[in-house]
Amino acid sequence: MINDIISMNGYGxxxxxxxxxxxxxxxxxxxxxxxxxxxxxxxxxxxxxNLNSNKKKAFRAQEAYKGILASNSVSKI
Amino acid sequence: MxxxxxxxxxxxxxxxxxxxxxxxxxxxxxxxxxxxxxxxPEDYIQSHSVRIMYVHVPSAWISLGTFSIIAILSFVIIIxxxxxxxxxxxxxxxxxxxxxxxxxxxxxxxxxxxxxxWWAWDARITSMLILALFYIIYILAWRIxxxxxxxxxxxxxIAIIGVINVPIIKYSVDWWSTLHQPASINIFAKTSIHSSxxxxxxxxxxxxxxxxxxxxxxxxxxxxxxxxxxxxxRL
Numbered sequence: 001m002i003n004d005i006i007s008m009n010g011y012g013x014x015x016x017x018x019x020x021x022x023x024x025x026x027x028x029x030x031x032x033x034x035x036x037x038x039x040x041x042x043x044x045x046x047x048x049x050n051l052n053s054n055k056k057k058a059f060r061a062q063e064a065y066k067g068i069l070a071s072n073s074v075s076k077i
Numbered sequence: 078m079x080x081x082x083x084x085x086x087x088x089x090x091x092x093x094x095x096x097x098x099x100x101x102x103x104x105x106x107x108x109x110x111x112x113x114x115x116x117x118p119e120d121y122i123q124s125h126s127v128r129i130m131y132v133h134v135p136s137a138w139i140s141l142g143t144f145s146i147i148a149i150l151s152f153v154i155i156i157x158x159x160x161x162x163x164x165x166x167x168x169x170x171x172x173x174x175x176x177x178x179x180x181x182x183x184x185x186x187x188x189x190x191x192x193x194x195w196w197a198w199d200a201r202i203t204s205m206l207i208l209a210l211f212y213i214i215y216i217l218a219w220r221i222x223x224x225x226x227x228x229x230x231x232x233x234x235i236a237i238i239g240v241i242n243v244p245i246i247k248y249s250v251d252w253w254s255t256l257h258q259p260a261s262i263n264i265f266a267k268t269s270i271h272s273s274x275x276x277x278x279x280x281x282x283x284x285x286x287x288x289x290x291x292x293x294x295x296x297x298x299x300x301x302x303x304x305x306x307x308x309x310x311r312l
Contacts, residue, residue, distance in 0.1 A: 005115070008125035014190050015128045018183040019114070022132040026288060029175045033295045040302040047309045059309060 087165075088301050091294045098294065102287040109280035117277045127274075129187040135282040137180035137205065139289050141243055143173030144208060147215070148240030151233035163229045166236065167219055168296035172289040174212035181205055192256050199256045200249035204242055211239030 006012050051059065113131035120127035150166040153159050184202065185195050196202070215235045222228040250257045268275070 008128075009119070011125040011128075011190055014126055014186050015114070018129045018132050018186045019110070021182055021186075022136070022179050025175055025179050029171065029292060030295075033171065033292055033299065037295055037299045037302070040299050040306065044302050044306050044309070047306060051309070 087161075087297070091297045091301075095291055095294045095298075098287055098291045102284055102291055105280060105287060106284035109277060109284050112277035112280055118273055123191060126187060126190045129183055130274075131277050131281045133180055133183040133187055134278060135285040136176045136183065138282060139285050140173050140176035140180055140205075140208065140212075141246060143169050143176065143289060144212065144236070145240060145243055147173065148236045148243075151236035154229055154233045155237070160229065164297060164300050165293075167232070168293050168300055170212060170216050170219075171296055172292040174209065174216060175292075176285065176289065177205065177209045177212055181209060188256075197256055200253040201246060201255050201257045204246040204249050207242050208239070208246060211235065211242065215239070 006016075008015050048056070048059070109131070113128055117128070117131075119125045147166045147169050150162040150169075154162050154166070181202070184205075188197065189195050215232055218232045218235055219228065222231055225231075249255060270278070
């Protein structure tokens, strides 16, 4: 039964390798984008925490960033 | 209406949505994989190798659809000078490229047992390869001209020129004698694929679309945070 599922009449190597390649590609892409996102968040947190209160105020006043800042953990400081 | 696409408005959605999209993706792909690998029947000619269709075809569809969306957004960017769409178009490209590569690789694997060769310079395969090149050029242009004010014009032009290839891919099987069969699924006419194969194909397509949305949302958030970082540098 399990051998039949694995071999698929001799086509198993093609079928399983196609599905494996697809899922591995998903994993690699997801990890790469996630790492990028985390790196940028860390960079932002570090920069923002080093700002003095006037600069923080000026940053918050930037219209395009208001919505972004509202959802970021740093904005709760 | 275009104001609804401003980055800060979109960010309120994109920052919360990924976890829900990820959960939906995991559920649907799990069902889709069981259907595609174990429940769906084998083909009377291709036997079990037909199961490769469940990853190959959705990948090709998503990659074509993604590039078409990028081209439409690019057209809006160029004509209406709407810069809200720039980040959306940029964030769509990575998943589009990966789906294009998956379509090429799984197609090559499927070609060996079906046609007896890993690769042929067939009209559809070649046009899909050209699409992959356009994706690569588009992504590279963003990297090369990132700090240039004209980056959105350059990338938009690449997408608009590249989209000419999309109908060529779609109709290549009708216009030329190729190894690929004509389309089995047609929105406007009777579909020739049986429901026992259509269900796993639909499930896998839905899950791939969800994965594409997930990657788009994460990439979009990354790009917005990059903008925030640049904003901090300017203070």
